[in-house]
Amino acid sequence: MWGFILRRLVWMVPTLIVISIISFIIIQLPPGDYLSSYIARLEALGTTVDQATIDALRLRYGLDDPIWVQYFKWLGNIIFNGNFGYSFEWRLPVSQLIVERLPTTFLVATCSLLFAWSVALPIGIFSAVKQYSWGDYVFTVLGFLGLGIPNFMLALTFLYVSNRYFGLSIGGLFSPNYINAPWSLDKFIDLLSHLWIPVVIVGTAGTAGLIRITRANVLDELRKPYVETARAKGLHPMLLILKYPVRIALNPFVSSMGFILPGMISGEVIVSIVLNLPTTGPLLYAALLSQDTYLAGAFVLMLAVLTVIGVLISDILLAWLDPRIRLS
C-alpha cells in the first residue's frame, strides 16, 4: 500500500511540471508583458512613470531574461518562497489573495462532491436494481435534465426564483453581519444556510453523471456470476446487493472522482461568479478581464494542483477498496 502511494506521488511530479508550464504560458499569453499593461494603466490614470523606474522594475522582475529563465524564477519563487508574484490590480501579493479565496473554493467543491456522491449512490443503486421501473424512468429523466442544464443557468434561475417569489437576495457565503465576525456556532449555521445553494447547483451536474455511472456499473455487476453464487448461498437479496455488486461498483464510483472533481471546480468557478461568492471564481474572472496575469496564472495553477491532489486521494481510496490494485 505504501509502495503504491509512493509510486503515485512520483507519478505526480511530471503532471505538476506540465501544469506549471501551462499556467506559465497563460501568464505569458496576453500580448505585451504585464508591466507594460500596468504602466499603460498608470498613465491612463495620469501618473507618469519615468524610464528609470521602468528599467528598474524590468530588471527586478527579470522581464528581459530568456523565457525559460523567467519560468524557472517564477517556479522557484513559488516553491521556495511561496511567492506567486504580485497583483497589480489589488496591490497585494498574489499568495495572500490565494490563501483568502482558495479554501472557500475547496469547501464548496468538496461539499458539492459529497452532495453528488450521497445523492447519486442510492439513486444509482435503486435505478439498477429496479431497472425499467417507474422510479428508474423518473430518475433517468431528472439525471438527463441535470446533465443538460448549464450550472450557471441553474444559478440564474435560483437567483430569479428566490428574488421574485421569496424576496430573498441569495449570493455570498455569509450574511453581511457575519462576514467579519469571528467564528462561532451562529456564523457556522449562517454559512450552512448560504452554502447549500451553490453546493446543490454545482453538485447537480455531477450527480447526473454519477447516477448514470453507478446505474450502469451496478447493472453490469448484477449480471456477474458471483451474484448468482451469492444467491445460491441463500443470502438475503438486500444484503446480497449491498455486499457484492454495490461494493464492487463502488470502485468505478470512486475512480470517477478523477473527472468529477475538475468538473466540480469548473462549476464552482462559474457559479460563484453568478452568485458572487467569496471564492476563486469572481477574482479569477476579474483578474482575466483586467489582465492581472500573475493572479490569474496562480489561480489556474492552484486549481489544477488541487484537482491533482483530489485525484490522488481518490486513487488511494480506490486502492484501499480494491485489492486487485493494492496487491498487484
Next chain:
Amino acid sequence: MSVDAKPMPATRELVHATPVESPLTLMWYKFRAHRLAVWSIWVIAALYLTAIFANWIAPFDPETRTGLPFSPPSWPTVMVDGAFVWPPVAFGVSQQLDRKTFKRVYAIDTTQRYPVQLFITGDRHSWFGLFPSDMHVIGVDKGGAFFLMGTDSLGRDVFSRMVYGSRISLSIGLVGVAISLVLGVILGGISGYFGGWVDLAVQRLIEIIQCFPSIPLWMALAAALPHDWTTIQVYFGITVILSLVGWTDLARVVRGRFLSLREEDFVMAARLAGASEARIIRKHLLPSFMSHIIASVTLSIPSMILAETALSFLGIGLTPPALSWGVLLQDAQNVNTLATAPWLLLPGALVIVTVLAFNFLGDGLRDAADPFSRESFK
C-alpha cells in the same frame, strides 16, 4: 445442400433458414427502439434548419430596435372579445411609466389589430451576403407586438436574436468537434498504433489535460485572445481553445477501440482466413470503429455548446455584435434585469433542449453501435 434424408422440407427450413440480419440493419433496429433518440433527430434537424435559414425565419433583424424595451412575450391570438378570428392577430401596445414604481408598463390595445401574415415584407436581410431579400416567413405589419420571446433592454426581438444566435451556437459544436476529432484520431491513433512509450506519453498528456478544471483554463485562454480580432477570428479562436481540451476524450475512444479491435477474435479469424490487411480494415475494423466514433462525437457536441455558452455568458467568449445563445444570456446576468425581464433566460432553455437532444441521440447511437449488447433484453 446435402442429399441425405429428404423428408419434411417445410420444417427443415424452419431450422436452417434462421434469418440473419446485416449489422447495419441490426443497428437501425436498435436505434429505432430508443424512441427519445429518434425524436431527437427531428429536434436537431429543426434546429439546424432554423439556423441555416435564420434570416427568413426570424421576423425581425436581430439589431432592429422596436422602441419597446423589455416588452414581455406577446403571442398572437385567435380569440378577441370572445369572438374567433382568423388569421390570428397581434395587438398594438402603448407604454406608460408607472408613477409609483418607475417601471415601464405595457398596455395592450385590442382595437389595433395586426393579422399574422405569411411571407410578409419586413427588415431587409441577406443569406450570408447572398440572396438579398425583405421577405420573412412569418410576421405582422410594423407596430404590432409580435414578440414571441419578448424584447431586450434595447427593444430588440429576443426570438429573432435567438434564431440568429443559433448559427454560432450550433455550428461551434460541429466545428469544435471536427477539430477535436482530427486531433483525437491523430493522437489516439498514434498512441494505439505505436504503443510503448509513445502511447504512455500521449496517455499521460491526456490525463494531465483532463486534470485541469476546464472552465478556468478556457477562461484564461479565451481572455488572452487579442481584443482587436474580428468576430470570425474570435469564433475560430474559441473553437480551437475548446478543442484543446475536447480532443482528449475522443483520443481515448479511438485508442481504446484500436487496441481492443486488434485483439478481437474475429480480426484474428479474418487474418487466418487469408483476408488482406486492407480488407480487414475495411470490412471488420471500420464498421465497428465508425459506429463508436460517431456515438462519441455526438456525445461531445453538447459539451462544446455548453462551453461556448458559458464563456460567452461570462463575456470572455464571443461578444456583441456577434450573436450566440451565450451572448444573449449575458443580458440575464444581472438580478435586477432578470426580475424585470425573466424571458431573457429563454435562450438558456434552447441550450438545454439542444444539449438534451444531442445527449439522447448520442445515447441511442451508442446503444446502436453495439447491436449485440445485452441491453436489448427487456
Next chain:
Amino acid sequence: MTPGPIISIRGLEVGALSRHGMLRPLRGIDLDLPHAATTGLVGESGCGKSMTARALLNITPSPMRITAGSITLDDGKTPPVDLAALDPDGAPMRAIRGRRLAMIFQEPMTAFSPVHTIGNQIAEMLLIHEKLDKRAARERSIEMLDLVGMPNARQRFDAHPFNLSGGMRQRAMIAMALACKPEVLVADEPTTALDVTIQAQILELLQRLQQELGMTVLLITHDLGVVARTTSRVAVMYLGQVVEETTTESLFDNPKHPYTQGLLGSVPRLGSRRGRRERLPAMRGSVPPALAELPGCAFHPRCPKAVAGLCDVVKPRMAEVAPGHRARCLLYPEVLAASAALEAA
C-alpha cells in the same frame, strides 16, 4: 437408507415473456435424483441443463421464472417441500439454499467476488445458515479448505480469488458449497473451465466427497467421458426436455433415443475400428432457439429416423421402453401408445 428419490422434478417449466414472444428454456422436465448417488445431466449447449440447475435452487435469472411443475425435496425424515412453490427470495427458500441444496459453478474465476477474500465468501455460508460466530466460521472454513485438498489452507483463507490458480479456485468453490454439508450438490459443468489434468483431480475430489458425505449429486456436463466415469444414472436433455433417462451403463450400451445415439456417435474413440479416411459423424443442425415452437417431436427436424406425418405431428411423451430405461421417441410403441392416449384425452 431412504428408498425414494431425494429430489423429484415433475413437469417443470421455466419461461419469460420477451418482446419476441414467450421464451421457454424448460418445457416440462421430469427427473428423479436417487439418494446418495451421482446423476448426470447431458445435452448440447442451450438445451436447458444450466437452467434446470438454477431452477432446482430457485435462482432462475430474472426475468426467467418457474411457470409450472414441482420440485419435491424429500429426505424421508422431514416433511417434503415443493421448492417450485416457494418464493425465490423468501426466508424458507433461502434457508434451504446453501444449507440443504448447494451449487458449484462453471467459472471459478468469475463465480467468486473479486474484492472479497476466499475465506470471507466461504465463511459467509456458515454465518448465514449455522449462525456461527466469526472465529468459529473461520475455523470451519479452514477445515473445509483442508478437506478439499487446498494446500496451506490457513493462509489461503485470506487470499483473494485472483491469487489462486483455476484448480485452487474450483477447490475453494467446492469447499464453499460443502460448508454446510448439503444433502444435494448441483455441479454445473464444474470442470469445463479447467485444464485436463486439473479436471481429473477435481472429478476425483467430487467423487470422493460424494461417497464420504453420502451426498446426492447432480452433475451437469456436455462431456460424455465425464458422465461415463462418475455417474450412476444419466438424463439426456434436448430443447428443454429430458428425452432419455436410465442407468449410465444402459445408456452407453444401448442408447434408445436417436438424439442420444447421435451424441454418442459423435464422440471420437481411441482404437475404434473406423477407417482412417472416414469422417467422424456429426449431428446435423444445431439446437433451435428457445423461442422456437415446433409441432410434434422437438428433435424431428434434425432426426435421421424421423417419420413424416408422425414425428412432425404428435408430441411424444416419456415412457419406459426397456426395463429401467425411459425415452421420449415415437419410434417406440410404448411412447406412441402413451402419447396417443394423451392426444386422445
